[in-house]
Amino acid sequence: MNGFVKRKKMIGLSLFFWGSGQFLIAKQRLKGFIFFCMQLLLVGLELFSGYWIEYAQGLVPDFSIRLHGGFFTKGIWGIITLGEKLGGKYGDHSTMLLIKGVIAVIVLILFILVYLWNIKDASETGLQIEQTGTCMSSKEYFKQFYNKRFAYIVLAPIGIAFVFVVIMPIVFSVLTAFLNYNRDHLPPGKLLDWVGLANFKKLFTIPIWSHTFMKVFVWTVIWTLLGTLSTYFFGMFQAMILNHPLVRFKAVFRTILILPFAIPQMISLLVFRNLLNGQFGPINQILLKIGFISENIPFLTDPTIAKVTVLIVNLWMGFPMFMIMMLGVLANLDQSLYEAASIDGAGKTQCFKTITLPLIFQATSPNLIMSTAANFNAFGAIYFLTQGGPNNPDMQFAGSTDILISWIYKLTLDQQMYDIAAVMSVLLFFIVGAVSLWNFRRTVSFKEL
Amino acid sequence: MKKRITAILLHMELIIMSLLVIVPVIWIVLSSFQEGSGPSSTIKLSKLTLDNYRRLFAETNYAIWFFNTLKIAFASMVLSVCLIMITAWIMSRMQFAGKKASLMTIMILSMFPTFLSMTAIYTLFLTLGLVGKPISLIIVYAVGAIPYNTWLVKGYMDGVPMSIDEAAYIDGCTKFQSFRKIVLPLSTPIITYCAVSQFMMPWMDYILPNILLSGDKTRTLAVGLFALINGKESTNFTIFASGAVLIAVPITIVFIVFQKYLVQGISAGADKG
Numbered sequence: 001m002n003g004f005v006k007r008k009k010m011i012g013l014s015l016f017f018w019g020s021g022q023f024l025i026a027k028q029r030l031k032g033f034i035f036f037c038m039q040l041l042l043v044g045l046e047l048f049s050g051y052w053i054e055y056a057q058g059l060v061p062d063f064s065i066r067l068h069g070g071f072f073t074k075g076i077w078g079i080i081t082l083g084e085k086l087g088g089k090y091g092d093h094s095t096m097l098l099i100k101g102v103i104a105v106i107v108l109i110l111f112i113l114v115y116l117w118n119i120k121d122a123s124e125t126g127l128q129i130e131q132t133g134t135c136m137s138s139k140e141y142f143k144q145f146y147n148k149r150f151a152y153i154v155l156a157p158i159g160i161a162f163v164f165v166v167i168m169p170i171v172f173s174v175l176t177a178f179l180n181y182n183r184d185h186l187p188p189g190k191l192l193d194w195v196g197l198a199n200f201k202k203l204f205t206i207p208i209w210s211h212t213f214m215k216v217f218v219w220t221v222i223w224t225l226l227g228t229l230s231t232y233f234f235g236m237f238q239a240m241i242l243n244h245p246l247v248r249f250k251a252v253f254r255t256i257l258i259l260p261f262a263i264p265q266m267i268s269l270l271v272f273r274n275l276l277n278g279q280f281g282p283i284n285q286i287l288l289k290i291g292f293i294s295e296n297i298p299f300l301t302d303p304t305i306a307k308v309t310v311l312i313v314n315l316w317m318g319f320p321m322f323m324i325m326m327l328g329v330l331a332n333l334d335q336s337l338y339e340a341a342s343i344d345g346a347g348k349t350q351c352f353k354t355i356t357l358p359l360i361f362q363a364t365s366p367n368l369i370m371s372t373a374a375n376f377n378a379f380g381a382i383y384f385l386t387q388g389g390p391n392n393p394d395m396q397f398a399g400s401t402d403i404l405i406s407w408i409y410k411l412t413l414d415q416q417m418y419d420i421a422a423v424m425s426v427l428l429f430f431i432v433g434a435v436s437l438w439n440f441r442r443t444v445s446f447k448e449l
Numbered sequence: 450m451k452k453r454i455t456a457i458l459l460h461m462e463l464i465i466m467s468l469l470v471i472v473p474v475i476w477i478v479l480s481s482f483q484e485g486s487g488p489s490s491t492i493k494l495s496k497l498t499l500d501n502y503r504r505l506f507a508e509t510n511y512a513i514w515f516f517n518t519l520k521i522a523f524a525s526m527v528l529s530v531c532l533i534m535i536t537a538w539i540m541s542r543m544q545f546a547g548k549k550a551s552l553m554t555i556m557i558l559s560m561f562p563t564f565l566s567m568t569a570i571y572t573l574f575l576t577l578g579l580v581g582k583p584i585s586l587i588i589v590y591a592v593g594a595i596p597y598n599t600w601l602v603k604g605y606m607d608g609v610p611m612s613i614d615e616a617a618y619i620d621g622c623t624k625f626q627s628f629r630k631i632v633l634p635l636s637t638p639i640i641t642y643c644a645v646s647q648f649m650m651p652w653m654d655y656i657l658p659n660i661l662l663s664g665d666k667t668r669t670l671a672v673g674l675f676a677l678i679n680g681k682e683s684t685n686f687t688i689f690a691s692g693a694v695l696i697a698v699p700i701t702i703v704f705i706v707f708q709k710y711l712v713q714g715i716s717a718g719a720d721k722g
Binding site: 095096098099100149150151152154155158159161162164165166167168169170171172173176238241242244246247248253255256257258259260261262263264265266267268270271272273274275277280281282283285286289316321324325328366367373377379380384405408409412413418421422425428429432433435436437 | 551573576
C-alpha cells in the first residue's frame with residue numbers, strides 16, 4: 001500500500017469513525033482513541049439524554065422530539081418552535097427552551113470543531129506518511145502539540161467559560177429582539193413566537209416609541225457630552241489652582257477634594273437624592289429659612305431643573321478623577337520648556353495655550369474617551385438620583401432624565417418589555433461597538449500594528 | 450500686592466470648593482448619629498446617639514448583607530485575578546493564530562455593559578438552578594472581568610522584557626515556572642490594581658445582584674441599602690445613613706491607601722483600551 005492510498009484511506013476512515021484512521025493506519029493508538037472517545041461522548045450525550053434507545057426497541061409508540069429527543073435534537077427543536085404545549089408542570093417554557101437550545105448549539109459547534117480537527121489531523125498525518133513513509137508516535141505528537149499549541153491548551157477552558165457567561169447571553173439578547181417576549185406573552189404562562197423584524201418596526205414606526213427613542217437618545221448624547229466635558233475642564237481648572245505656587249496647605253486641600261472620587265458613587269447619589277428632595281430636603285429647607293426662596297425648588301421633579309441637577313451632581317462626583325490625573329501630568333511637565341518660552345518673550349496665557357494645554361490634552365485624551373463611554377452607560381448616576389424621573393406622559397415608560405441604559409432597565413424590570421429592551425440593546429451594542437472599534441484603531445493600531 | 454490678591458482669591462476658591470465637597474459628607478455622617486428618622490437640615494450636635502447603628506443591626510439584615518458581599522467580593526477577587534493573569538500572560542507572551550481576532554473581540558465586548566444581557570443571565574442561571582445562590586454572581590463577576598482587565602494587564606506585561614523569560618528558559622525553566630517566578634512577581638502593581646478593584650466592585654454593584662440574589666437573606670449590601678431607603682426616605686433615612694457610613698468609611702480608606710495604584714490603573718486602562 002503506498003503512501004497516497006494510505007492517506008486517502010485514513011481520511012475516509014476518520015470521516016466516519018473519529019480517530020480511526022490515526023488508530024488503525026498510522027498506529028497512533030492514544031490519539032486515535034481520544035478522538036474516538038469524543039465521538040462516543042457526542043453520540044452518547046444525544047442517545048442517553050433522549051429516548052432514542054427505547055424508540056429503537058419499539059417501546060415508544062408516539063415518538064416526538066419534544067418528549068423524547070436528546071440534548072441536541074431537543075435543543076434545536078426548542079430554538080425553532082419555542083415550545084408547542086402550554087400549561088402547568090408539563091408545559092413548555094419558551095425562554096428556557098431557547099437558552100437550552102443556544103447551549104446545545106454552542107456545544108455542538110465545539111464538537112464540530114473537534115471533528116474538523118480530527119479530519120485535518122488525519123490528512124496531515126497521512127501526508128507525513130506519504131512523504132516519509134512513517135509518522136510520529138502519539139507520545140511524540142502530544143509533546144509537539146503541547147509545545148506548539150500551548151496557548152490554545154491554556155486558554156481553552158477560560159475561553160469556554162467566556163463563551164457561556166459572556167457571549168451566550170449576548171446571543172440570547174440578540175435573539176430576544178426577534179421574539180414577542182413581553183408582558184402579554186410571559187412564559188411559562190404563554191408560549192413565545194418568532195416575530196422577525198416586527199419589534200424593530202415597532203420602535204421606528206409607532207410614533208410614541210420612535211418619539212421616545214429620539215428624545216431619550218438626544219438627551220443621552222447631551223448628557224454624555226456635557227457630563228464628560230464639564231468634569232474634564234473643571235478638573236483641569238481645579239488642578240491648575242491646586243498647582244499654583246502661591247497655594248499653601250496643598251496636601252490638605254488635595255485630600256478633601258479627592259473625597260468624591262473615593263466615596264462609593266451609589267452612596268453619594270443616594271445622599272444627594274435626600275439632600276435635594278423637593279419636599280423635606282435640607283437644601284430647600286435652609287434656602288427657605290434664610291429667605292432666599294419663597295417656595296421649594298423642585299430639584300428632582302421639574303424636567304429641566306432635574307437635568308441640570310443630575311449634571312451638577314455628576315460634576316461633583318466626577319471632577320476629582322481628572323483633577324488627580326492632571327496634577328500628575330502637571331508635576332511631570334518639563335520646566336525648561338517654560339524657561340525657553342519666557343526667554344522668547346511668551347506671556348503666561350501664551351505659555352498655557354501652547355505648552356500646558358496640549359501636553360495635558362495629550363496625556364489625558366484616552367481617559368477623556370473612556371469617561372465618555374462610561375457616561376454613555378452611566379446607569380447609576382441617573383437611576384439612583386432621579387430614577388429617570390420626573391415622569392413624562394409624552395414618552396413611553398421613560399422619564400425626562402432617562403438615558404438609554406436606564407430606559408432599557410425600566411423596560412425590562414418594571415414594564416417587562418423584554419423584546420423592545422432587546423432591540424434597544426442591539427442598537428446600543430452597535431453604537432458602542434462602532435465607537436470602541438474607532439477608538440481601538442486610533443490607539444492600538446498606531447502603536448503596535 | 451497683586452500677588453497677595455491672587456493668593457487670597459485662590460485660597461477662597463479652594464475653601465469654597467472644599468466646603469461644597471465636605472458639607473454633604475459631614476451631613477451624612479452626623480445624620481447617622483441623630484435622633485429621629487428623616488433627613489433634617491438642623492443637626493443637633495448636643496444630642497448625638499448611636500441608636501441608628503443599634504437599630505441597623507437589630508431591625509435589618511445588615512450583618513447578613515455584609516457577609517454575603519464579603520464572601521462574593523473575596524471569591525470573585527481570587528478567581529478573577531487568576532483568570533486575568535493567565536489570559537493576559539498568554540496574550541502577552543505567546544504568538545498564535547487568532548490572537549488578534551480574540552483581542553479585538555474582547556475589546557469590543559469590554560465596552561458592552563454586562564447587565565444589558567441581564568434577562569439572558571437570569572434565564573441561564575434559572576435553567577442551571579443557581580438563581581439565589583452567590584456562586585452565580587461570582588461566576589459572572591470573575592468571567593466578566595476578563596475582557597477589560599486582560600487588555601490592561603497585557604499592556605503591563607508587555608513592558609516586562611522578554612529577555613528575562615528567555616534567560617529563564619535557557620536555565621531550564623518550564624513555561625509555567627517562568628510565569629510564576631518571573632512575570633507574576635514583576636507584575637505586582639497591576640495585580641494589586643486588579644485585586645483591589647475586583648474586591649471593591651461587588652460592594653456597590655446594584656443591577657446584577659438585584660436580579661440574581663433577590664431574597665432578603667441573600668442580598669448584597671448595595672441592594673439591601675437601596676431597598677432600605679428607596680421610597681422610605683422619611684422613616685428610614687437615619688438608619689440608612691448609619692449603614693452608608695459604616696460601609697463608605699472602609700471603602701474610602703481602602704481607596705485612599707491604594708490611591709496610587711488605582712489612579713495608575715485607570716490611566717493605563719484608558720491608554721490600552
